[in-house]
Every structure is written in C-alpha cells, then in structure tokens.
Amino acid sequence: EPEVTQTPSHQVTQMGQEVILRCVPISNHLYFYWYRQILGQKVEFLVSFYNNEISEKSEIFDDQFSVERPDGSNFTLKIRSTKLEDSAMYFCASSDPGVSYTFGSGTRLTVV
C-alpha cells in the first residue's frame, strides 16, 4: 500500500535554529498538508499545498514557517527560528479527490 514517508523520525534542535522536516507524499497525490500534535493535545492543521502554492494556512503557520516542494517528490516544512513551543510531532499528509487522506509516521521535533 502506498505510504507517505517522513524524515527524520526524531529531530532535536537548539532554540533559535532552523529545521527542515521532509516528506515524500504518495506519488499520484496532488494535495499536501502539514499538521502538528503537541504532546497530549489534538492534531492541528498547519498548511495545505496544491499546484505549487499554499491553498490554506492556519494562524499557527506564521512567518517562521514555510513550505516548499523543491522537486517532484519532496515536500518540506521549514521552521526558521525554532522556539520551545514548536516542540511537537509533525505529520505530513497527502490526498487526492476520491482517494484516502494518508498520513506519514511523523517527525518528533524537540527544541531544547
């Protein structure tokens, strides 16, 4: 069964550093997403991406965040200057009309 792949599985970074989280969506999907889950809280939508541009973003997705699809397969989330409160599990997902919305296994980001 096709999978959404995320790397790394766990990233530890110092406050103020930039991090890039990587995702490889399912190859024939056209819609891509990032979500995050702070420990013990619900899953929150960050951003959706379609046709090489952001289609929707939440209030969480401020100027410190950016997304990119640098080539035909990868979809990245960049946090420019990490804060302690950015510590969370970050999930990538992809979907296509009529096809299941599939999540990756997540990247646990720990900001110290």
Added chain:
Amino acid sequence: AQSVSQHNHHVILSEAASLELGCNYSYGGTVNLFWYVQYPGQHLQLLLKYFSGDPLVKGIKGFEAEFIKSKFSFNLRKPSVQWSDTAEYFCAVIIGSGNTGKLIFGQGTTLQVKP
C-alpha cells in the same frame, strides 16, 4: 468556527466489552467524516470514512460508525474490544465535499482495554 467534539476523553474497558465513542461536529453543510486511530508511538491510521451513501460505515479491525445528519454525529462503535485496541482515537471532518482540504480534528479519546 467549525469544530469537532469528542465527549469521552478517557475510556477504560475490559476485553469483550462493547465500545461507543461519541463525535459531534458543528457545521450545517456537507462534510466528510473520518475516524483515525493512533497506537502508542505510531502514526495516524485511517479506521473508516464517510463521504456519502449508506450512513453506516464499516472500517478495519471490526470498527463501524454511523453518520446521523440530524444529530451532527458520527459515533464509532465496536461490539467487542480487544486489548490490542488500546490506542488514541480521533474523529475528524473535512468541510465540504471531496477528499481535499484541511482536516479538523477532535481532541481525541484514549481507549484503554484491560485484558
């Protein structure tokens, strides 16, 4: 703003007991509904989804859910739980038709099944 509410935050059951987890959403128009499961240390896995048609939806691992439009509800059920069903369960909706767009999640229900 649209929201999803899961009434049970923590449920403890013995094996073979029946399960029903409540989910309500606040939106009067068309929605697509999902239940996801997250086993300890793992990612979100789709249990079942409802887009249209028969409001009783069957998913994997013996789970089912019923969409009751008049009650804005999409409750998850399983007649007989197993210890391996111990996990976090999330209800989610997409506003509008189709399978694209942001998922709005409920706060999750932790299910603990005692052997």
